[in-house]
Amino acid sequence: MADTVQYWVRNFVDGAYTEPNETSGYDNIDPATGATLGRVHAADTALVDRAVTSARRALTSWAKTPVAERAALLRRAADRIEERFEEFVAAEVADTGKPITQARLLDVRRAPQNFRSFADIVAAAGQESFITETGDGRRALNYAVRKPLGVVAVIVPWNLPLLLLTWKVAPALACGNAVVVKPSEETPSTATLLAEVLAEVGLPAGVFNVVHGCGGVGEFLTRHAGIDGVTFTGSSATGTRVMSAVAPRVRPVSFELGGKNAAVVFEDADLDETLDGLARSVFTNTGQVCLCTERVYVHRDIFDEIANGLIARASALTLGRPTDDATTTGPLISQAHRDKVLRYFELAEREGAELLVGGGVPDLGAELNGGFWIEPTLWTGLTNDATTVREEIFGPVAALIPFSDENEAIGLANDTDYGLAASVWTNDLRRGHRVAQAMNVGMSWVNTWFLRDLRSPFGGMGLSGLGREGGASSLHFYTDPTNVCVQL
Ligand code: NDP
Numbered sequence: 001m002a003d004t005v006q007y008w009v010r011n012f013v014d015g016a017y018t019e020p021n022e023t024s025g026y027d028n029i030d031p032a033t034g035a036t037l038g039r040v041h042a043a044d045t046a047l048v049d050r051a052v053t054s055a056r057r058a059l060t061s062w063a064k065t066p067v068a069e070r071a072a073l074l075r076r077a078a079d080r081i082e083e084r085f086e087e088f089v090a091a092e093v094a095d096t097g098k099p100i101t102q103a104r105l106l107d108v109r110r111a112p113q114n115f116r117s118f119a120d121i122v123a124a125a126g127q128e129s130f131i132t133e134t135g136d137g138r139r140a141l142n143y144a145v146r147k148p149l150g151v152v153a154v155i156v157p158w159n160l161p162l163l164l165l166t167w168k169v170a171p172a173l174a175c176g177n178a179v180v181v182k183p184s185e186e187t188p189s190t191a192t193l194l195a196e197v198l199a200e201v202g203l204p205a206g207v208f209n210v211v212h213g214c215g216g217v218g219e220f221l222t223r224h225a226g227i228d229g230v231t232f233t234g235s236s237a238t239g240t241r242v243m244s245a246v247a248p249r250v251r252p253v254s255f256e257l258g259g260k261n262a263a264v265v266f267e268d269a270d271l272d273e274t275l276d277g278l279a280r281s282v283f284t285n286t287g288q289v290c291l292c293t294e295r296v297y298v299h300r301d302i303f304d305e306i307a308n309g310l311i312a313r314a315s316a317l318t319l320g321r322p323t324d325d326a327t328t329t330g331p332l333i334s335q336a337h338r339d340k341v342l343r344y345f346e347l348a349e350r351e352g353a354e355l356l357v358g359g360g361v362p363d364l365g366a367e368l369n370g371g372f373w374i375e376p377t378l379w380t381g382l383t384n385d386a387t388t389v390r391e392e393i394f395g396p397v398a399a400l401i402p403f404s405d406e407n408e409a410i411g412l413a414n415d416t417d418y419g420l421a422a423s424v425w426t427n428d429l430r431r432g433h434r435v436a437q438a439m440n441v442g443m444s445w446v447n448t449w450f451l452r453d454l455r456s457p458f459g460g461m462g463l464s465g466l467g468r469e470g471g472a473s474s475l476h477f478y479t480d481p482t483n484v485c486v487q488l
Contacts, residue, residue, distance in 0.1 A: 008038030009188045011047060011212055012195035014054035015205025018047060026214050028188060031097035031331045032322050034370030040188045043211035045220050048180070051209035052226040055151040055178035058206030063148045063176040070174055071119035076201035078112035078119075084197060091189035092162055093322045097330040097371065098285060100323050107163045111194075114166040117454040118474065122174035125475055132485070139488040146479035148176035149252070150228030153221045155242070156191070157234045158184035158333050159288040159394075165191055167454075168231045169208070171474035178207045182221055184234075185214035186333050222246055229253065231477070233290070235392075236463040254477045255465040256458070258290045258392045259420030262413035263449075264435060265306055266406075266426040267299040273447065274425040275306065279313035281423060281449040283376050286330055287396035290464075291421045291443070291450055294393060297409050300402045307380060307400055311357045314376040314396075319362055331372040332395060338372040341395035344388050345377065351386040353379035353399070384415050392418065406431065410438045419461030423449045442468065 358377030455471035
């Protein structure tokens with residue numbers, strides 16, 4: 001086998017690709033067809049160890065590199081990603097099966113934006129300082145010097161691979177850290193391409209390392225004594241395991257762990273704008289975005305109109321070849337994930353759901369039927385007690401539930417173990433602010449969804465995560481302050 005296998009995706013350690021070890025690889029599967037795209041070289045513990053060691057070595061001088069130089073390098077990286085834009089798009093589409101239009105407009109477009117934004121944010125950042133006046137007449141100057149956290153383990157998921165990777169790596173590098181990245185086994189390619197780009201624009205060897213694996217690599221990395229902090233996006237269950245992995249060494253973690261996000265639709269909402277926004281929030285990326293809406297609470301007076309409008313929009317989605325411009329909706333990421341989503345579809349039926357649309361696996365013809373396709377799905381007839389209304393499904397599906405007044409809507413939306421995002425749809429200005437603020441979530445939108453400013457805090461409450469990233473929040477996570485007190 002070793003002679004015939006072509007390893008398409010390699011690990012990147014200490015500034016170079018490593019030679020594949022023929023005994024440890026796994027297939028990279030195209031979710032749109034189920035076909036094998038190539039092989040991924042899985043890192044063994046010795047290679048992860050080497051990645052961490054090289055990161056520690058590189059950290060010493062990268063941490064001392066002037067901020068302006070680090071910011072300039074990030075801007076060069078943004079330029080280079082744009083020059084190689086279509087390569088990133090092709091890799092992301094092949095790994096995820098997402099529609100090419102989305103990869104261009106959202107996923108890959110955001111990568112240079114992340115690098116430029118954090119170059120600007122770090123370059124403009126000041127330090128806190130205070131003049132202290134004690135009761136006995138002494139005065140002192142206090143100021144905090146922010147130092148890089150150190151070597152950061154970056155564990156990123158398969159749903160928005162490059163977007164979420166650069167969202168973490170850009171501030172980490174801007175703040176002077178070295179990183180060891182563990183991409184999802186489902187989507188190894190764009191992280192690997194990014195390693196190449198960062199080397200091309202002059203990032204010193206060892207500052208950015210990528211190690212692949214499908215079981216055990218993530219845990220070994222987070223338990224490693226050379227890791228100073230972990231940033232992770234993924235499931236709440238894995239988040240708790242990462243937490244226990246770093247607990248013995250008391251290292252900081254930053255977690256974004258998904259959600260069971262609510263939309264609240266009031267009777268005075270602009271119907272067309274709301275329906276377009278709701279459809280986007282339920283079905284974007286086949287529902288595989290942590291911010292996606294899975295619970296839609298609708299005022300009774302407009303329940304039927306919203307239900308019918310959403311059914312029409314779900315029915316109008318185009319499932320098809322990801323590389324076709326007309327395709328709006330791709331497959332789920334894997335067979336295992338589709339099995340999980342289909343189990344929730346069966347459970348919803350047992351829990352008394354009335355199926356409004358979808359509910360099964362579409363027939364897309366011979367070319368695509370080996371892929372992990374699923375129909376955009378809407379339910380009504382469920383209540384907040386249902387498991388399908390409480391647990392994150394992570395597919396193109398939502399439950400529509402009626403409410404009678406504002407307090408009931410707030411109570412229903414907040415009745416969850418998660419707390420990532422919410423959207424409120426109303427033309428009443430004061431109610432919009434009031435309800436958005438009452439949502440127990442990290443991000444609350446009014447009359448929109450997934451509109452982001454990279455300077456604002458991003459993250460969740462409860463099972464949705466720990467800490468915030470974005471703007472100053474990223475600077476706080478990726479640095480450690482030393483407070484200096486000088487008596488005057
Ligand atoms: P997980 O959230 O379980 O994460 C898997 C990744 O974490 C792999 O890279 C794995 O590395 C690593 N990992 C696993 N265990 C540990 C550990 N103890 N310490 C450190 N790293 C570890 O992803 P799944 O793909 O299995 O997704 C499961 C569910 O998560 C989805 O169904 C969805 O509900 C949710 N999800 C949420 C996302 C979000 O944006 N919040 C994104 C994607 C998924 P290794 O392979 O080496 O073990």
